[in-house]
Amino acid sequence: MFNKLKETIGEENMSQNEADKAAYSSDASRIRGKADTIIWPKxxxxxxxxxxxxxRHNLNVVPRGAGTGLAGGAVPQDSIVLDMCRMDRFAVQKDRAIVEPGVILDNLNSESDYILPVIPGSHAVCTIGGMIATNAAGMRAFKYGKMADWIDELHVIDGTGKMIKVQGEKINHFCGWEGSTGIVVRARLKLIKLPTLRTMTVLRFDSITPMVERLKGLDTSHVSALEYVDKYCSNLIGLGDMNHLIVEYESEEGEIKDEKELKKIWEKRDSLYAIISAKGYTVAEDPQVPLEHIDKLLYWLQKNDIPTFGHIGIGVIHPHFKKDTSQRLVEEMFTVVKKINGSVTGEHGVGLLKKPYLEDAYKKKIKELKETYDPSNVLNRGKII
Amino acid sequence: MDDSFKCTECGLCRNACPVYKALKRETVGPRGKVMLLKEEIKDEIFYACTLCRNCTVACPLKLELDKDFRKYRAKLQEAGKTTEASKVMIENVRKYGNPFGKIEEGKKPKELFCC
Structure with missing residues (x-):
């Protein structure tokens, strides 16, 4: 069936063998799907x-970066998987970079003194294409926002096979929609000069109320990251039996000044997802709620023994659930989230995991975009809606 | 295969693996091989591992996947699943004590790929 495509793309860049299909059947969400064909475009x-x-053949295409997504956005559903990792060329010119989607964030950020300051926990492996597809946030979102804030221009191929160049407001038609409106093939990104000074203060709290009060009163003018780690997670990474706020400054304000010490704490924080997952809490959620009501959600999570950490500075937290009990508890959590005017996803995307809980306005928006850019529903079919 | 079944499939090992970096194919990376073990797919891809343990260094759980891959290779070998290059290397080691075979005085070994 694929003979014609093989001629164009090259047989060595396509596979339907059992081993490849198994390896590409899932992502970090551990939701199992089914890959029909894998293509490595160059x-x-x-x-x-x-x-x-x-x-032409009524098939569907799932784009894939590093496969570190936690909502199943790259899990195939009898799909052609486009592994974008071989499209990994980039050029940095001072505070701008032209990148292909398979470029790994840490590779881009080690190229010069200029960096893309959006840093997800998976920065060592995650790709720019995946970050655009999920509108990634990460550790320093408090100061630097999300991926959409750092894109000057995108080149995408839409569901009709047409290449489109977008700038300004239209970037939001593709960034954050998990490749379901178009596949990014090139991007021009804004970079910043690498901050030379970073310090950190780690605050400890026995209970939630004083922590949230402190959070609200914090002078954040030089804060670059503001992370929360609950008691259970703090114990797992050796911080001790307390709730923690990790506050990173781009100034002298922090108590910890030693760069190596900072790095050690961030490494512990980066490892949290895998450590919690190994304890059986494999379902990772990412609700985003307004800071003024976040205590209500944190108390609910504490009452139900749900391990949680996350980017509390922007109201995005990561509660982790055990698979066998997740459905009832996740539903209850989203009721709390919606009651305090929050949203079901702050940064992981919708994928397969959050489809049942999606807000109506979100569904309406994606339907409109699909109609415009992918009327035949070729791209990431079955995701989001 | 204990450690493979503890793997959370986070993918943080990918870019630490020299074989993955060279081939850019999920299947040859540590997480890809773990998926194959979990699905019980017997494939010669397990020979595509340098046993360098970089995946253990990158792994947040410090899993020793190389040990599982080594064990699995032995199983493949028992089942007669091997690569042509492996056969040549084994034969060369037996004959000359050197996987590259006989090397003439002053000559360099030829390139040899196992996968």
Whole structure:
């Protein structure tokens, strides 16, 4: 069936063997799907050919970066998987970078003194394409916002196989929609000069109320990251039996000045997802709630023994659930989240995991975008809606 | 295969693996191989591991996946699943004590790939 496509893309860049299909059947969400074919495009023309082919034969295409997503956004559903990792060329010129989607964030950030300051926990492996697809936030979102804030221009191939160049407001038609409106093949990103000074203060609290009070009263003018780690998670990474706020400053204000000490604390924080997951808490959620009501959610999580950490500075936290009990508790949690005007996803995306809990306005928006850019529903079919 | 079944599939090992970095294919990376073990797919891809343990260094749980891959290779070997290059290397080691075979005085070993 794929003979014609093989001629164009090259047989060595496509596979339907059992081993490849198994390896590409899931992502870090551990939701199992089914890959039909894997394609490793090297050029934007390869991507265009694959999408056009899928459209002609009523197949669907799932784009994939590093497969570190936690909502199942890259899990195939009898799909052609486009592994974008071989499209990994980039060029940095002072405070701008032209990148292909498979570029790894840490590779980009080690190229020069200029960096992309959006740093998810998976920075060592995650790709720029995946970050755009999920509108990634991460540790320093408190100061630097989300991925959409750092994009100057995108080149995408939409569901009809057409290449589109977008800037300004239209970037939001593709950033954060998990490749379901178009596949990013090139991006121009804004960078900042690497901050030379970083310090940190780690605050400890026995209970939630004083912690939230302190959080609200904190002078945040030089804060670059504001992370929460609850008692259970703090114990797991050796911080002790207290709730913790990790406050990173880009000034002298922090108590910990030694760079190595800072790095050690961030490494512990980066490892939390895998450590909690190994304890059986494999379902990772990412609600975002307004700071003034966050205590209500934190108390609910504490009452139900749900391990939690996250980017509390922007109201995004990561409660982790055990698979066998998750459905009832997740539903209850989202009731609390909606009651305090929060949203079901702050940064992981909707994927397969959060489809049942999606707000109506979100569904309406994606339906409109699909109608415009992917009327045949070729791209990431079955996700989000 | 204990450690493979403890793997949380977070993927943080990917870029530490020299084989993955060279081939950019999920299947050859540590997480890809773990998926194959979990699905019980017997494939010669397990020979595509340098046993360098970089995946253990990058792993938040410090899992020793290389030990599982080594054990699995032995199983593949018992089942007669091996690569042509492996056969040549084994034969060369037996004959010359050197996987590259006989090397003439002053000559460099030829390139040899196992996968």
């Amino acid at each position: 050029t934007l023309e390869d991507v265009r050919q694959a999408i056009s082919y899928a459209k």
